[in-house]
Amino acid sequence: MASDASAPPSRLKRGIITSLKVLLYSTLIFIVAVAVAVVVAMNSLPNYDELVRRNDLGQTIRVHAADGSVLVAMGPSFGEWLSYDEIPQIMKDAIVSVEDKRYRSHVGVDPIGFARAVQVRATKGRWTQGGSTITQQLARNIFLSNSRTFARKGREAILALALERKFSKNQILELYLNRVYFGGGAFGIDAASRKFFGHSAKTLNLSEAAIVAGLVKAPSNYAPTADAEAGKARAAIVIKLMQQNGVITADQAASAEPAAVQIVPTPKQNSVRYFTDWVLPQLDTLISVNNQPIEVWTTLDPNMQKLADQVINANAPPGSQGALVALDRDGAVRAMVGGKDYVNSIYNRATQANRQPGSSFKLFVYLAALEAGYKPDQMVSADPITINGWSPRNNGHAVSGMITMRQAFAQSINTVSARLGQEVGFRTVADMAQRLGITSKIVTHPSMTLGSSEVRLIDMTRAYAAVGAKGVAVVPYGIKRVTTPKGELLYQQPPLDNRALFTPWIAAEMTDLMQTAVLTGTGRAAQIGRPVAGKTGTTTLNKDGWFLGFSSGLTTGIWMGRDDNKVVPGLQGGTAPARAFHDFMIKAVANRPVENFDVQVKAPDWQEPDQEAWGQLPDNGQAAEPQGQLVDPDGNPLPPDQRPARPPREDAAPPPDDEDAGYQSMLDRATGRGGPPPPPPPRRRPRPLPPPDAMEPRAFAPQP
Incomplete structure (x- = not known):
């Protein structure tokens, strides 16, 4: 009778162990597959100089x-291509704060951000939150379309991992800031700065950098050429995030006045x-x-x-x-x-x-x-x-x-x-x-x-x-x-x-x-x-x-x-x-x-x-x-x-x-x-x- 009493737990234990083995093997297979895909993608990526010279933006x-x-x-x-050292630190801090605050610590994909985006996608039935890192955005801008599907997100993640393996964080950020679209037909921070403020991005101040960094989320809505007030309001949010991330002080945040920034008027058509x-x-x-x-x-x-x-x-x-x-x-x-x-x-x-x-x-x-x-x-x-x-x-x-x-x-x-x-x-x-x-x-x-x-x-x-x-x-x-x-x-x-x-x-x-x-x-x-x-x-x-x-x-x-x-x-x-x-x-x-x-x-x-x-x-x-x-x-x-x-x-x-x-x-x-x-x-x-x-x-x- 005693042996009969212990049989069910034994079968349950074996089932759990089998499930764990399947999960472990599946995880290992997935990791190996991802690793292979990353290696293949990394070997197929252009070198850094070729990415700098690419002209596929239209x-x-x-x-x-x-x-x-x-x-x-x-x-x-397109404005002047700025090297990493030529880009103002305030601009780099602003874009990281608003787009990818864990940029320096992740490997190209942010599991926390991705999990949050998937949860929102499953709840609302559509992508309302990107969850993409700066590296993923760069991969999408250079190599992929803007379609919001799981297949595209998977390819984007593989390419991001490959980019992180092949290039340094500084190189990736340099590529990103020189290629991302800021609205008004401007690609890159220098083109955006010249179009909106009338000067090179090398001299961007805190308020201007916050305006530019805030454009990436929705260039057609926040670009000063489309809605100057909306762009400046978005900049206030960027400044608040920069303070929370510790890249600017409370005094710097208080002294910033994005609403007072003079926007270069768009020539009348x-x-x-x-x-x-x-x-x-x-x-x-x-x-x-x-x-x-x-x-x-x-x-x-x-x-x-x-x-x-x-x-x-x-x-x-x-x-x-x-x-x-x-x-x-x-x-x-x-x-x-x-x-x-x-x-x-x-x-x-x-x-x-x-x-x-x-x-x-x-x-x-x-x-x-x-x-x-x-x-x-x-x-x-x-x-x-x-x-x-x-x-x-x-x-x-x-x-x-x-x-x-x-x-x-x-x-x-x-x-x-x-x-x-x-x-x-x-x-x-x-x-x-x-x-x-x-x-x-x-x-x-x-x-x-x-x-x-x-x-x-x-x-x-x-x-x-x-x-x-x-x-x-x-x-x-x-x-x-x-x-x-x-x-x-x-x-x-x-x-x-x-x-x-x-x-x-x-x-x-x-x-x-x-x-x-x-x-x-x-x-x-x-x-x-x-x-x-x-x-x-x-x-x-x-x-x-x-x-x-x-x-x-x-x-x-x-x-x-x-x-x-x-x-x-x-x-x-x-x-x-x-x-x-x-x-x-x-x-x-x-x-x-x-x-x-x-x-x-x-x-x-x-x-x-x-x-x-x-x-x-x-x-x-x-x-x-x-x-x-x-x-x-x-x-x-x-x-x-x-x-x-x-x-x-x-x-x-x-x-x-x-x-x-x-x-x-x-x-x-x-x-x-x-x-x-x-x-x-x-x-x-x-x-x-x-x-x-x-x-x-x-x-x-x-x-x-």
Whole structure:
């Protein structure tokens, strides 16, 4: 009976011993595995000099203006690398106190801190407390991501142990203080000190060191560039911890005044950022993606940009916004303003906003009419007209009877524009707009002849520039070349395509009309004492005001209005926008030669008056985008099997592989760029108006 009584304790004892053995063996295996992993990691670590030279903290981009000056530097900023002895002791004490008070005693991993972090993770289900030592943070910053997982924490611990075995505590602290991110794009204490205090980190005092040390926890929240008061409040906590750790005395803590530290103000982001925000995303399509520093050389003229910013702020009515784009004759963007103040609104109204253009859209109506055979001196009817229940009115003009096209354009007579649109076909007008670079959708309702479809300022400026370029396409661009800091060329703007959109004589006739609009019409406020051609645009209830025009090879487009599309009292294209155009252009072209417009270009004898060979579309309604590729009415490229066949002439050479090249060849011959001209095409009647149920039943009114 006695032996039976002692059996259960014996089995319990054996179970405990077995469990302890398993635990011991598992611990030994774990220790051996960790040791092996640490040795492997230690052997794979770069040497100290290589870690000092590493440049894997992100890409630095410097954007240059046309004159070579730096517009903006983006990406991480690095200060001077400070050796351990050059770093102020107060800075070393501050960072150790707030980030890792047992730094000098642990082996790379702090078991106490790690256990506390794991407990919080298990309790709350997420990492709310790091528990990482300075060595672990350095390992993460150099070699790992910021993902908060147990696997990453394990790799971080192995690397930290390896770093402690390979480098001294002083070396690790030197690496850490020169590489850690302090917010505001600053990496390392010297970059942070220069950015926030305006001097080297070698002269940091207690208050400044406390501010810098407090940033590591949450740079985006505590950086003085983000929230100066929060950063200074955090510094007070750092000073308290330093006193508790015994690295400063109570008197030193009491005398420190982080709240009194002067923070260097961040330079105001001016309108240049509208331009850089537009060009920098284009780099993804121009160069291969890598982290090497690059120099981006742009077309922006700093003087024109400053002037553009001034005229928009000076002329835009109170409560409204304004935008400006200035293009050189080759499409180079010389100035771009997307709003009154980039800091308050980064929304670029020059490239992103879609607004109704009002009468400035009549450019496409009159171009289509000129291609159909109308002439500037031709008489047209200004009488009232009703098209499918829609009756446009002439704002402020009691004009009726027969007037010349030149007078109708100069005075912006709405009934004439509507009648011309009906004659040539509303689809033809829309096709003309798309051909000249309008990328937004155009609804072919009769009111589109008065600018009811929304457009972008940069697209409209491009279209007007094509007239100034005598019918040649103008494609806006902002990047001339991209290089490495050593000058290695990564990208170069290709040569101009010089693709013809319409004939030089059509451009000359259109320039004639636009010049008259400035001399005697609605754009008189845009006169600058030298030849100017342009057009005003005003939408219903004065919600949008436009002026677009060119002189001496520079085309400038200006828009003004409210972001909420509310009425702006007194805003018309011929008032504030035209005055802003005048104020900008009179200085922007002051050093350029005066260029008289050649408005006497004549069509060759073989060219019929209707000029259908120039850009007229096939009867299926297909259109061509600015580069000459056929597109459907919505602007989508047509597949080859849906493109209309072009029967070859008997004396023509075999068709080229690219059928679009053949179409361009015809345009080139007609403009005198090579080859004999094609025979005159047969006359064609204007397309009949679509039935009422095919049109959108809405009157001309701004869209909400």
